[in-house]
Amino acid sequence: MTEDRPGFELPLLLLAGFRALIDRLHAELARQGHPDMRPVHGFAMQAVGLDGASATELGRRLGVSKQAAGKTVDRLEELGYVERVDDPVDGRRKLIRLTPRGVDALGRSAIIFDELRADWAAALGVDRLADLEDALRTAVGSTELRVDTVSWFGT
Amino acid sequence: MTEDRPGFELPLLLLAGFRALIDRLHAELARQGHPDMRPVHGFAMQAVGLDGASATELGRRLGVSKQAAGKTVDRLEELGYVERVDDPVDGRRKLIRLTPRGVDALGRSAIIFDELRADWAAALGVDRLADLEDALRTAVGSTELRVDTVSWFGT
DNA sequence: ACAACTCGACAACCTGGTTTACCATTTCGA
Protein backbone atom coordinates (compact mmCIF):
# COMPACT_ATOMS: atom_id res chain seq x y z
CA MET A 1 0.00 0.00 0.00
CA THR A 2 1.21 3.46 -0.79
CA GLU A 3 -0.57 6.46 0.71
CA ASP A 4 -4.06 6.71 1.99
CA ARG A 5 -3.96 10.44 1.44
CA PRO A 6 -3.38 12.13 -1.87
CA GLY A 7 -0.22 14.20 -1.98
CA PHE A 8 -1.83 17.22 -3.52
CA GLU A 9 -3.70 18.07 -0.33
CA LEU A 10 -0.57 18.88 1.61
CA PRO A 11 0.37 22.02 -0.33
CA LEU A 12 -3.25 23.15 -0.33
CA LEU A 13 -3.45 22.78 3.43
CA LEU A 14 -0.22 24.71 3.91
CA LEU A 15 -1.42 27.45 1.61
CA ALA A 16 -4.85 27.55 3.25
CA GLY A 17 -3.21 27.90 6.64
CA PHE A 18 -0.94 30.67 5.45
CA ARG A 19 -3.75 32.44 3.73
CA ALA A 20 -6.04 32.17 6.73
CA LEU A 21 -3.43 33.83 8.93
CA ILE A 22 -2.60 36.57 6.46
CA ASP A 23 -6.24 37.32 5.71
CA ARG A 24 -7.02 37.63 9.38
CA LEU A 25 -3.94 39.75 9.97
CA HIS A 26 -4.98 42.22 7.32
CA ALA A 27 -8.60 42.27 8.41
CA GLU A 28 -7.38 43.20 11.88
CA LEU A 29 -4.84 45.73 10.56
CA ALA A 30 -7.60 47.36 8.54
CA ARG A 31 -9.68 47.66 11.72
CA GLN A 32 -6.72 49.21 13.52
CA GLY A 33 -6.11 51.99 11.05
CA HIS A 34 -4.11 50.34 8.29
CA PRO A 35 -6.66 49.53 5.61
CA ASP A 36 -4.26 50.09 2.73
CA MET A 37 -1.61 47.62 3.77
CA ARG A 38 -1.23 44.58 1.55
CA PRO A 39 0.64 41.39 2.29
CA VAL A 40 3.40 42.42 -0.05
CA HIS A 41 3.88 45.62 1.95
CA GLY A 42 4.26 43.75 5.20
CA PHE A 43 6.99 41.60 3.73
CA ALA A 44 8.78 44.61 2.32
CA MET A 45 8.55 46.60 5.54
CA GLN A 46 9.80 43.61 7.49
CA ALA A 47 12.74 43.52 5.11
CA VAL A 48 13.38 47.22 5.63
CA GLY A 49 13.44 46.67 9.36
CA LEU A 50 13.94 49.18 12.14
CA ASP A 51 17.46 49.93 10.94
CA GLY A 52 16.47 50.82 7.41
CA ALA A 53 18.10 49.67 4.21
CA SER A 54 19.12 50.85 0.78
CA ALA A 55 17.02 49.94 -2.24
CA THR A 56 19.68 47.57 -3.49
CA GLU A 57 19.93 45.86 -0.12
CA LEU A 58 16.15 45.64 0.08
CA GLY A 59 16.03 44.00 -3.33
CA ARG A 60 18.63 41.51 -2.20
CA ARG A 61 16.63 40.66 0.92
CA LEU A 62 13.40 40.26 -1.01
CA GLY A 63 15.00 38.31 -3.81
CA VAL A 64 14.02 40.80 -6.50
CA SER A 65 15.86 43.34 -8.63
CA LYS A 66 16.78 46.67 -7.17
CA GLN A 67 14.38 48.29 -9.65
CA ALA A 68 11.47 46.20 -8.41
CA ALA A 69 12.41 47.03 -4.84
CA GLY A 70 12.47 50.68 -5.81
CA LYS A 71 8.94 50.47 -7.16
CA THR A 72 7.70 48.87 -3.97
CA VAL A 73 9.38 51.63 -2.01
CA ASP A 74 7.62 54.19 -4.21
CA ARG A 75 4.34 52.58 -3.23
CA LEU A 76 5.17 52.39 0.48
CA GLU A 77 6.28 56.00 0.37
CA GLU A 78 2.94 57.06 -1.15
CA LEU A 79 1.15 55.18 1.61
CA GLY A 80 3.28 56.86 4.23
CA TYR A 81 4.99 53.78 5.61
CA VAL A 82 8.57 54.56 4.64
CA GLU A 83 10.65 57.57 3.70
CA ARG A 84 13.83 58.01 1.70
CA VAL A 85 16.63 60.05 3.20
CA ASP A 86 19.99 60.85 1.70
CA ASP A 87 22.82 58.85 3.15
CA PRO A 88 25.16 61.38 4.75
CA VAL A 89 28.31 59.35 4.14
CA ASP A 90 27.60 58.01 0.65
CA GLY A 91 26.15 60.38 -1.91
CA ARG A 92 24.90 57.58 -4.08
CA ARG A 93 22.80 55.83 -1.46
CA LYS A 94 19.39 56.71 -0.17
CA LEU A 95 18.42 55.14 3.10
CA ILE A 96 14.90 53.76 3.24
CA ARG A 97 13.52 54.15 6.73
CA LEU A 98 10.23 53.25 8.36
CA THR A 99 8.10 56.22 9.32
CA PRO A 100 6.39 56.20 12.72
CA ARG A 101 3.32 54.95 10.89
CA GLY A 102 5.40 52.14 9.44
CA VAL A 103 6.77 51.24 12.86
CA ASP A 104 3.24 51.25 14.21
CA ALA A 105 2.04 48.89 11.49
CA LEU A 106 4.92 46.52 12.11
CA GLY A 107 4.35 46.54 15.86
CA ARG A 108 0.65 45.87 15.48
CA SER A 109 1.39 43.05 13.05
CA ALA A 110 3.62 41.35 15.58
CA ILE A 111 0.94 41.57 18.26
CA ILE A 112 -1.77 40.30 15.91
CA PHE A 113 0.40 37.38 14.82
CA ASP A 114 0.88 36.43 18.46
CA GLU A 115 -2.87 36.54 18.98
CA LEU A 116 -3.49 34.43 15.90
CA ARG A 117 -0.97 31.88 17.08
CA ALA A 118 -2.74 31.82 20.43
CA ASP A 119 -6.00 31.10 18.59
CA TRP A 120 -4.36 28.15 16.88
CA ALA A 121 -2.94 26.97 20.17
CA ALA A 122 -6.42 27.08 21.67
CA ALA A 123 -7.87 25.13 18.77
CA LEU A 124 -5.13 22.53 18.51
CA GLY A 125 -3.50 22.44 21.89
CA VAL A 126 -0.20 24.03 22.74
CA ASP A 127 1.84 20.88 22.26
CA ARG A 128 0.25 19.96 18.99
CA LEU A 129 0.90 23.41 17.55
CA ALA A 130 4.49 23.34 18.74
CA ASP A 131 4.92 19.97 17.07
CA LEU A 132 3.38 21.29 13.89
CA GLU A 133 5.94 24.08 13.86
CA ASP A 134 8.77 21.68 14.64
CA ALA A 135 7.65 19.33 11.91
CA LEU A 136 7.53 22.13 9.38
CA ARG A 137 10.95 23.32 10.41
CA THR A 138 12.24 19.80 9.87
CA ALA A 139 10.51 19.38 6.55
CA VAL A 140 11.60 22.66 5.03
CA GLY A 141 15.05 21.95 6.33
CA SER A 142 17.82 24.30 5.45
CA THR A 143 15.48 26.61 3.62
CA GLU A 144 15.74 29.75 5.64
CA LEU A 145 12.59 31.47 6.74
CA ARG A 146 12.85 33.75 3.81
CA VAL A 147 10.97 36.96 3.51
CA ASP A 148 11.08 36.90 -0.24
CA THR A 149 8.59 34.58 -1.94
CA VAL A 150 6.03 37.15 -2.66
CA SER A 151 5.54 36.94 -6.34
CA TRP A 152 7.33 33.82 -7.40
CA PHE A 153 3.95 32.29 -8.23
CA GLY A 154 3.19 33.93 -11.45
CA THR A 155 6.59 34.34 -12.94
CA MET B 1 3.45 33.41 30.70
CA THR B 2 2.39 34.11 27.19
CA GLU B 3 4.17 32.44 24.28
CA ASP B 4 7.65 31.14 24.06
CA ARG B 5 7.51 31.33 20.29
CA PRO B 6 6.84 34.45 18.30
CA GLY B 7 3.65 34.30 16.30
CA PHE B 8 5.16 35.61 13.11
CA GLU B 9 7.08 32.38 12.51
CA LEU B 10 3.97 30.33 11.94
CA PRO B 11 2.95 31.94 8.66
CA LEU B 12 6.55 31.91 7.46
CA LEU B 13 6.82 28.20 8.18
CA LEU B 14 3.57 27.47 6.36
CA LEU B 15 4.69 29.54 3.41
CA ALA B 16 8.13 27.96 3.39
CA GLY B 17 6.55 24.51 3.38
CA PHE B 18 4.21 25.40 0.57
CA ARG B 19 6.96 27.00 -1.41
CA ALA B 20 9.31 24.07 -0.90
CA LEU B 21 6.71 21.69 -2.30
CA ILE B 22 5.79 23.87 -5.24
CA ASP B 23 9.41 24.60 -6.12
CA ARG B 24 10.26 20.94 -6.12
CA LEU B 25 7.14 20.11 -8.12
CA HIS B 26 8.10 22.52 -10.83
CA ALA B 27 11.73 21.50 -10.86
CA GLU B 28 10.55 17.95 -11.46
CA LEU B 29 7.94 18.98 -14.04
CA ALA B 30 10.64 20.89 -15.90
CA ARG B 31 12.77 17.75 -15.97
CA GLN B 32 9.82 15.76 -17.27
CA GLY B 33 9.11 17.95 -20.26
CA HIS B 34 7.09 20.81 -18.81
CA PRO B 35 9.62 23.60 -18.29
CA ASP B 36 7.15 26.38 -19.07
CA MET B 37 4.56 25.53 -16.46
CA ARG B 38 4.21 27.99 -13.62
CA PRO B 39 2.41 27.52 -10.33
CA VAL B 40 -0.41 29.71 -11.52
CA HIS B 41 -0.91 27.43 -14.52
CA GLY B 42 -1.21 24.35 -12.36
CA PHE B 43 -3.92 25.97 -10.32
CA ALA B 44 -5.80 27.08 -13.39
CA MET B 45 -5.55 23.69 -15.11
CA GLN B 46 -6.72 22.00 -11.95
CA ALA B 47 -9.70 24.32 -12.02
CA VAL B 48 -10.38 23.48 -15.65
CA GLY B 49 -10.36 19.80 -14.78
CA LEU B 50 -10.87 16.83 -17.02
CA ASP B 51 -14.41 17.91 -17.83
CA GLY B 52 -13.48 21.37 -19.05
CA ALA B 53 -15.15 24.63 -18.15
CA SER B 54 -16.24 27.94 -19.60
CA ALA B 55 -14.16 31.05 -18.99
CA THR B 56 -16.80 32.48 -16.69
CA GLU B 57 -17.00 29.26 -14.70
CA LEU B 58 -13.21 29.12 -14.51
CA GLY B 59 -13.09 32.65 -13.16
CA ARG B 60 -15.67 31.71 -10.56
CA ARG B 61 -13.64 28.70 -9.48
CA LEU B 62 -10.42 30.68 -9.28
CA GLY B 63 -12.01 33.60 -7.54
CA VAL B 64 -11.09 36.10 -10.23
CA SER B 65 -12.99 37.99 -12.90
CA LYS B 66 -13.92 36.25 -16.10
CA GLN B 67 -11.60 38.63 -17.95
CA ALA B 68 -8.65 37.58 -15.83
CA ALA B 69 -9.57 33.96 -16.36
CA GLY B 70 -9.72 34.61 -20.08
CA LYS B 71 -6.19 36.02 -20.05
CA THR B 72 -4.88 33.00 -18.20
CA VAL B 73 -6.58 30.78 -20.76
CA ASP B 74 -4.89 32.77 -23.54
CA ARG B 75 -1.56 31.98 -21.91
CA LEU B 76 -2.33 28.30 -21.39
CA GLU B 77 -3.50 28.07 -24.98
CA GLU B 78 -0.20 29.52 -26.22
CA LEU B 79 1.66 26.98 -24.13
CA GLY B 80 -0.44 24.17 -25.55
CA TYR B 81 -2.08 23.05 -22.33
CA VAL B 82 -5.69 23.90 -23.14
CA GLU B 83 -7.83 24.56 -26.18
CA ARG B 84 -11.05 26.47 -26.75
CA VAL B 85 -13.84 24.74 -28.60
CA ASP B 86 -17.25 26.13 -29.47
CA ASP B 87 -20.01 24.85 -27.29
CA PRO B 88 -22.41 23.01 -29.62
CA VAL B 89 -25.50 23.76 -27.56
CA ASP B 90 -24.80 27.36 -26.54
CA GLY B 91 -23.43 29.69 -29.18
CA ARG B 92 -22.12 32.14 -26.61
CA ARG B 93 -19.98 29.71 -24.67
CA LYS B 94 -16.59 28.33 -25.53
CA LEU B 95 -15.56 25.25 -23.70
CA ILE B 96 -12.03 25.27 -22.36
CA ARG B 97 -10.60 21.78 -22.47
CA LEU B 98 -7.27 20.29 -21.47
CA THR B 99 -5.18 19.10 -24.38
CA PRO B 100 -3.40 15.72 -24.08
CA ARG B 101 -0.35 17.71 -23.03
CA GLY B 102 -2.41 19.37 -20.34
CA VAL B 103 -3.71 16.03 -19.10
CA ASP B 104 -0.14 14.75 -19.06
CA ALA B 105 1.04 17.68 -16.96
CA LEU B 106 -1.79 17.23 -14.50
CA GLY B 107 -1.14 13.50 -14.18
CA ARG B 108 2.55 14.01 -13.61
CA SER B 109 1.80 16.67 -11.02
CA ALA B 110 -0.36 14.26 -9.05
CA ILE B 111 2.38 11.62 -9.08
CA ILE B 112 5.05 14.10 -8.07
CA PHE B 113 2.92 15.43 -5.23
CA ASP B 114 2.53 11.88 -3.94
CA GLU B 115 6.29 11.43 -4.07
CA LEU B 116 6.89 14.68 -2.26
CA ARG B 117 4.42 13.72 0.43
CA ALA B 118 6.26 10.43 0.77
CA ASP B 119 9.50 12.37 1.27
CA TRP B 120 7.89 14.33 4.06
CA ALA B 121 6.54 11.12 5.58
CA ALA B 122 10.05 9.67 5.54
CA ALA B 123 11.48 12.78 7.17
CA LEU B 124 8.78 13.24 9.80
CA GLY B 125 7.22 9.84 10.24
CA VAL B 126 3.91 8.80 8.81
CA ASP B 127 1.90 9.53 11.92
CA ARG B 128 3.45 12.92 12.50
CA LEU B 129 2.73 14.01 8.95
CA ALA B 130 -0.84 12.76 9.22
CA ASP B 131 -1.25 14.73 12.43
CA LEU B 132 0.20 17.81 10.79
CA GLU B 133 -2.41 17.54 8.06
CA ASP B 134 -5.18 16.94 10.57
CA ALA B 135 -4.06 19.89 12.63
CA LEU B 136 -4.04 22.15 9.58
CA ARG B 137 -7.46 20.93 8.58
CA THR B 138 -8.70 21.78 12.05
CA ALA B 139 -7.02 25.18 12.13
CA VAL B 140 -8.20 26.37 8.74
CA GLY B 141 -11.60 25.07 9.63
CA SER B 142 -14.44 25.71 7.29
CA THR B 143 -12.18 27.39 4.77
CA GLU B 144 -12.47 25.08 1.84
CA LEU B 145 -9.33 23.85 0.19
CA ARG B 146 -9.65 26.54 -2.37
CA VAL B 147 -7.82 26.54 -5.63
CA ASP B 148 -7.95 30.28 -5.90
CA THR B 149 -5.48 32.23 -3.77
CA VAL B 150 -2.99 32.75 -6.44
CA SER B 151 -2.52 36.43 -6.63
CA TRP B 152 -4.27 37.81 -3.62
CA PHE B 153 -0.92 38.91 -2.24
CA GLY B 154 -0.23 41.96 -4.25
CA THR B 155 -3.66 43.36 -4.81
C1' DA C 1 -41.60 38.58 -30.15
C1' DC C 2 -39.19 41.05 -27.22
C1' DA C 3 -36.96 42.27 -22.91
C1' DA C 4 -33.67 40.72 -19.88
C1' DC C 5 -29.89 38.18 -18.94
C1' DT C 6 -25.40 35.78 -19.84
C1' DC C 7 -21.06 34.85 -22.30
C1' DG C 8 -16.92 36.22 -24.34
C1' DA C 9 -14.10 39.79 -25.96
C1' DC C 10 -11.98 44.37 -26.06
C1' DA C 11 -9.99 48.58 -24.02
C1' DA C 12 -7.89 51.22 -20.50
C1' DC C 13 -5.75 51.08 -16.34
C1' DC C 14 -3.00 49.29 -12.01
C1' DT C 15 0.71 46.68 -9.61
C1' DG C 16 4.78 44.52 -9.56
C1' DG C 17 8.09 41.92 -11.94
C1' DT C 18 11.95 41.89 -15.71
C1' DT C 19 16.07 43.72 -18.66
C1' DT C 20 18.64 47.37 -20.56
C1' DA C 21 20.74 51.73 -20.13
C1' DC C 22 22.47 55.74 -17.97
C1' DC C 23 24.28 59.16 -14.57
C1' DA C 24 26.43 60.19 -10.25
C1' DT C 25 29.34 58.83 -6.85
C1' DT C 26 32.74 56.07 -4.49
C1' DT C 27 36.57 52.92 -4.36
C1' DC C 28 40.76 51.11 -5.72
C1' DG C 29 45.09 50.42 -7.88
C1' DA C 30 48.82 51.80 -11.04
Added chain:
DNA sequence: TCGAAATGGTAAACCAGGTTGTCGAGTTGT
Protein backbone atom coordinates in the same frame (compact mmCIF):
# COMPACT_ATOMS: atom_id res chain seq x y z
C1' DT D 1 46.68 61.31 -7.34
C1' DC D 2 43.92 60.41 -10.78
C1' DG D 3 41.52 57.60 -13.94
C1' DA D 4 39.18 53.04 -14.42
C1' DA D 5 36.07 50.05 -12.37
C1' DA D 6 32.42 49.15 -9.33
C1' DT D 7 28.21 50.49 -7.10
C1' DG D 8 23.63 52.97 -6.03
C1' DG D 9 19.50 54.91 -7.88
C1' DT D 10 16.46 55.89 -11.57
C1' DA D 11 14.15 55.69 -16.03
C1' DA D 12 12.25 53.34 -20.11
C1' DA D 13 10.17 49.61 -22.36
C1' DC D 14 8.19 45.46 -21.78
C1' DC D 15 5.45 41.32 -19.69
C1' DA D 16 1.98 38.84 -16.71
C1' DG D 17 -2.07 39.01 -14.53
C1' DG D 18 -5.37 41.60 -11.99
C1' DT D 19 -9.32 45.22 -12.15
C1' DT D 20 -13.63 47.78 -14.09
C1' DG D 21 -16.51 49.22 -17.89
C1' DT D 22 -18.53 48.46 -22.39
C1' DC D 23 -20.51 46.01 -25.97
C1' DG D 24 -22.22 42.63 -29.47
C1' DA D 25 -23.90 38.11 -30.02
C1' DG D 26 -26.75 34.51 -28.37
C1' DT D 27 -30.28 32.46 -24.91
C1' DT D 28 -34.05 32.51 -21.98
C1' DG D 29 -38.41 33.63 -20.09
C1' DT D 30 -42.76 36.04 -20.18
